[in-house]
Amino acid sequence: MSAPAEAMAPALRHRLSLLLQRNWRSLVLFVPFFWLLLFFLAPFFIVLKISFAGSVIASPPFTSMIEWVDEGVMHIRVVTDNYAYLWEDDLYVKTYLNSLKISSISTILCLLIGYPMAYAIVRSSHTTKHILLMLIILPFWTSFLLRVYAWMGLLADQGTINGLLISLGIIDEPLRMLYTEFAVYVGIVYTYVPFMILPLYANMEKLDWALLEAAADLGARPMTTFFTVTLPMTLPGVLAGSLLVFIPATGEYVIPDLLGGGNVLMIGRVLYNEFNANIDWPVASAVAIALLLLLVLPMMLYQHIQGKETENA
């Protein structure tokens, strides 16, 4: 080891620490970005690539995009048939529309149930508030799958609810609930209502209750106060909650599969079928990409609202 090199070492270390100090922010940001890049963007591009491939019976079951023929001549093969197929086969269009219908109605139901609940929680006393919030989060302590299976047990023809209604003499024949759209609504609303309540709660917690008193003081009846003050003030919470319900509900697979059986078409199930039953990876990928595009708009809207809200605060 030469003397100058040793003399350099402290200087180098100093420069390195300076660099670290100056860039620690970007370093901190880099880690999550890298994570997203590796586990979100990369798979996304792989799926995107597969969606433009052809289907073959091989492993993997799709054609490669780049092929080398003869003396280093490169062929790039892009197949758009998969997307055209989605459009042509009305099964897919219907399924997309049905998914949007189910998730929209579920979102509205979640809002109708969640809004009064969030309001009641915010308005309750300090200790009650914490207990109620705890109860909202409590279901997450057990497996989601287990809870859906529990609903199967509740809704089945020989299930708890039918058994109870028959033994009470209210009905003679079991009501058909499991494997209907009704069951899917029950499952989605049940699962996603906390995602509606929590952002609404966070928003209402910041609401200045003096505003409601001011409205009443100026002659507004409770209903008028709600529509002119409470609702406009809590609108960011309503939108945040609605998107948190709407986006995942649209792509939901487990609930329509287990509670809807074969009777309820939702895009998550179609996706699963294409991958596993039909082994048509390119079409499945196209379905996934189309779903993503369908949801990108509301997501961007959500981001925009969030940004606006932080700006105002």
Add this chain to the structure above:
Amino acid sequence: MSQPMTYADRPWLDPEAEPFIKVQSVSKHFGDFTAVDSVDLDIYKGELFCLLGGSGCGKSTLLRMLAGFETPSSGSIVIDGANMNHVPPYERPVNMMFQSYALFPHMTVESNVAYGLKRDGIAKAEIDRQVEEMLTMVELTQFRKRKPHQLSGGQRQRVALARSLIKQPKVLLLDEPLAALDKRLREQTQFELMNIQDKVGVTFVVVTHDQEEAMTLSTRIAVMDAGRFMQIGTPTEIYEFPTSRLVANFIGNANMFEGRITENGQDHVIVQSKQPECRIYIDHGLSIQEGTRVWVALRPEKIRISKQAPDNDGFNMIKGMVDDIGYLGGTSTYRIKIDGDRIVEITSPNQARPKDGNPPIDWDEEVYLSWDASSSVVLTK
């Protein structure tokens, strides 16, 4: 009495006058806590009435009961002859200006001010005209399209005032109306508020913890403590003739001398104070027995300070040493040490200029304090 007495400015003295707001043995309990404890209060039309007290004294609860946000646990509130106990806030002929102003953040200045009129289903043209008039009065016409967060504190306060006055309420309730403003703006706004009250002629009920504010604004003040009224009276009555040590100490400063009545004559009373050792002569009779333990309150500005012993026949004077001087320009505050540890506070106008840089009364000098026989107030509680 040479000229006939008029009650125009002092309706509370008129035995014939009917109070506009009648609070009759009203109590409010929150669980075990008693916020307002069986109070009675009459407020007359056109008054600017202040509820004054420290935090938690029940003044805000009383105001909220007048507004209808809280229901009395017992007793009744009558406004302009109508019992208000079961009338919801949105049907009461009162409006409130909130401490936080409670302006609707998602509405413009204009919409905020128009809110109350819109609820009454008044025609749009009429609303516009009244909003214009109100914004002109509070000098905010050029800010009509702004949102509350684009206004300064003083402007927001004026929007809140305009919004609460536009429905021409019978009573305007103001919750700490000036608390959120800085000192200069507060003084300016005090007078604006009085002018506006004069102009619109509405009865104002103001809640405040600031005694100066209460003194400048009000026709009468109710001093509150622990849910009860300690004293109700004009600012002068409350300052000059407090009825308890609590009121004397809460409104302004007071030196309190504890002692016993040694002589109770027709036209005078003599109190012997132990600490500081002095005999206090009061120039009016009192219906208090000799030997009773009393407190004599003396305002700092009612005490004279001099280097020569005053000729007082041994009454109403104490000797002490200057412990501290606070020079405030127009006046000076002296803290005089008596008998080694007792401090008496005095404020005195600085009439003479300091000679050769020396003030007329200096630190550690021996001085005499004296006061007139009419200056002190005898308190029994």
